[in-house]
Amino acid sequence: MVDAIGGQTLDGGAGLIVEPIQPLCLIASASSAVVSAATLSMACALLGLVVVARRWAFVGEGIAHAGFGGAGTAWMLVVFFPSLAQVSWLVYITVVVFCLSMAVAVGWLERSGRVNSDAAIGIFLVASLAWGFVAREVYRHFNPSYPPDWETYLFGQLRGISAGYALVTVMISIAVVLVVVALSKEILAYCFDPELAEVSGIPAAFIHYLLMILIALVIILGVRIAGGVLVTAMLVLPAVTARMLAQRLRSVVIAAMVCGVLGAMAGLAVNHRWSFLPAGPSIVLMLFAQFLLAYGIGRLRWIGGE
Amino acid sequence: MAENDPIIDIAELDFAYGRQAVLKGIDLPVRAGTALGIIGPNGGGKSTLLRLLLGLLSPTRGRIRIAGLSPRQARRRGDLMGYLPQNPRISRDLPLTARQVVHLGLAGKTGLLHRVEAADRAFADALMRRTGAEEFADQPVAELSGGQLQRVLICRALAAQPKILLLDEPTTGIDAAGQVRFVEFLNDLKQLLNLTLVLVSHDLRTVSAIADRIACLNLTLHYHDIPGHVPAEVIHRTFACDLEAMQPWLTQSAGRPSTEAPG
Numbered sequence: 001m002v003d004a005i006g007g008q009t010l011d012g013g014a015g016l017i018v019e020p021i022q023p024l025c026l027i028a029s030a031s032s033a034v035v036s037a038a039t040l041s042m043a044c045a046l047l048g049l050v051v052v053a054r055r056w057a058f059v060g061e062g063i064a065h066a067g068f069g070g071a072g073t074a075w076m077l078v079v080f081f082p083s084l085a086q087v088s089w090l091v092y093i094t095v096v097v098f099c100l101s102m103a104v105a106v107g108w109l110e111r112s113g114r115v116n117s118d119a120a121i122g123i124f125l126v127a128s129l130a131w132g133f134v135a136r137e138v139y140r141h142f143n144p145s146y147p148p149d150w151e152t153y154l155f156g157q158l159r160g161i162s163a164g165y166a167l168v169t170v171m172i173s174i175a176v177v178l179v180v181v182a183l184s185k186e187i188l189a190y191c192f193d194p195e196l197a198e199v200s201g202i203p204a205a206f207i208h209y210l211l212m213i214l215i216a217l218v219i220i221l222g223v224r225i226a227g228g229v230l231v232t233a234m235l236v237l238p239a240v241t242a243r244m245l246a247q248r249l250r251s252v253v254i255a256a257m258v259c260g261v262l263g264a265m266a267g268l269a270v271n272h273r274w275s276f277l278p279a280g281p282s283i284v285l286m287l288f289a290q291f292l293l294a295y296g297i298g299r300l301r302w303i304g305g306e
Numbered sequence: 307m308a309e310n311d312p313i314i315d316i317a318e319l320d321f322a323y324g325r326q327a328v329l330k331g332i333d334l335p336v337r338a339g340t341a342l343g344i345i346g347p348n349g350g351g352k353s354t355l356l357r358l359l360l361g362l363l364s365p366t367r368g369r370i371r372i373a374g375l376s377p378r379q380a381r382r383r384g385d386l387m388g389y390l391p392q393n394p395r396i397s398r399d400l401p402l403t404a405r406q407v408v409h410l411g412l413a414g415k416t417g418l419l420h421r422v423e424a425a426d427r428a429f430a431d432a433l434m435r436r437t438g439a440e441e442f443a444d445q446p447v448a449e450l451s452g453g454q455l456q457r458v459l460i461c462r463a464l465a466a467q468p469k470i471l472l473l474d475e476p477t478t479g480i481d482a483a484g485q486v487r488f489v490e491f492l493n494d495l496k497q498l499l500n501l502t503l504v505l506v507s508h509d510l511r512t513v514s515a516i517a518d519r520i521a522c523l524n525l526t527l528h529y530h531d532i533p534g535h536v537p538a539e540v541i542h543r544t545f546a547c548d549l550e551a552m553q554p555w556l557t558q559s560a561g562r563p564s565t566e567a568p569g
Contacts, residue, residue: 049400052399053397055399182419183418186413186418188400188406188410189410189414192410197413198381200411200415200462200463201381201382201466202384202413202414246401248401249403
C-alpha cells in the first residue's frame, strides 16, 4: 500500500509493478493536495471572518449540502440519459450550479427579510440531501453499483487530486483573497452593519451577493477536501479561534489564515502518518483542537487577569 | 438647484405597506441649515418617512427630492446624508476599533477600489477629537458603552461631511443627564458643520431643544413650520390622547428657546 497524502492506492489488481514514473506522479499528487489545501484554507479562513461576523454559518451549511443534491442530479441524468455517463465533467457542473443557485437564493432570502431565512435554509438543506440519496438509490437500481465516488460529496476525498484540479483550486483561492482585499473597506462596512453601509453609499446589494458567491466558490472547492458535511468547519473554526487569540483586525486576519493553514497541514500530516484516517475529518479535528487550545488560553488569561 | 430651494423637498407623498397606508399626502420642504423635529406616536410613520428619505423604501405616490436628486441617487453619492438608526444592528464579532468604525463612514464617498483620501481621514479624526470620541478611539467597538457607541456612530455618519443628518429616536435609552449632554453635543455639531437635521422622536423635550421647526406625524402631517411650542389641539390630533398626558413635556418645552438656524 503506497499512500501518500494524495497518492492513489496501488495495491489493487495483480502484482505491483511500479514503473519509475509513478513515484513522481505520487509526489506531484501529494504536493497538489498540500498546495490546494493550503491556499484554499487561507481563502476559507478569510471568508470565515465574514461568516462569523454576519452569522452565516448555517448559510454555509446550506450551500455545502446543496452540493450533494447537485451530484444527485448528475446521477439522475445519467440514469435517464446513459450516454451522459461518458461526460466526466457533468457532475462538476451540476454541483457548481446547485451550490451557486443555493447561494443566490439564500442571499436573496437573507436580504429580502420577508421569509425566515434560517428555516428556508433548513428546508433546502434537507431537500437537497434527500434528493441526493434518492438519486443514489435510483442510480443503484439501474446500475450494478452506486455512483462512482459518491461519498466524496459528503465526506471529501483528497486522494488522487489531479494537478489540474489543484491549479484551479489555487487560482480561485488566490482570486478570492485578492477580491476580499481589494474591496476590504466595503466588505468591512457591510459586515459591521449592512444597513449603515447601504445608507452611507456602499453598493450593499452587490457586496452581499458577491460575498455569497465567494463563499459558495470556496465551499465548492472545499467539498473535495473536507466533504459537504464538514466543509463549513474550514470557514468557521479558524475565524473563531483567531478572534480568541487576537484583538486587532490585522492580527485577527493573519491569525485566522495561519490557523487555517496550520490546521490543514496538521490534518494532512495525520493522514500521511496513519493513512487509514481520512484527510477531511482529520483537518477538521485539528482545527477543533486549535479552537480548544485557544479557548483554554483565553480562560487562563481571564483567570490570570482577575 | 437654486439657492433658496429646500434641500429636502417632499411633495404629495403616500406610502403603504401592502394595503396598510402608513403615510398620506405629506408635503414637507426642509431648508438647508435648519433642524426639523418630527414627533408622533409609535406606528405613526416617523421611521418610515426617514427610510423613504434614505431611499430604502420607495413612495407609493408622490415625490422626494434631496438636493435635487432622488433619495437613491443622493444616498449613492455617499456625502449628502448621514444617518443614525434607532437600533443599529452592528456586529460585535468584528475586531474593529472605534476609529476604524468612524473611517468606514468614508467608504461610500470614496468609492470601490479607491483609497480613502488623507484629508477625509483627517476630518474624521478631527471630528472624533471635537466630539470627545478620541478618548476611546482605539478601544474595540464591542467594548464601548451605549453612549460611547452612539457618539462613534454619529462621527461615522458625519465622517463624509454630509449636508444632512437624519436621526431616529437618538435619545432612547439615555438617562436625563445624558439627554441634556446629547442635545448640547448635537447643537454644537449642527453649528460647526452647518448641518440640516431631521430628527425623529417621540420625546417632545429633546425635539424642542434641538429643532427649530416641528412636524407632527400620524399618517398625515398635522402641523409644521411654526417654531417654539406646539399648540395643544395639534398634539391632541397627532397623539389622539388628552392634552394632560403630554402636559409635563409641553410646559417644559414651550419655554425653551429654539435653536437658531445658521445662515
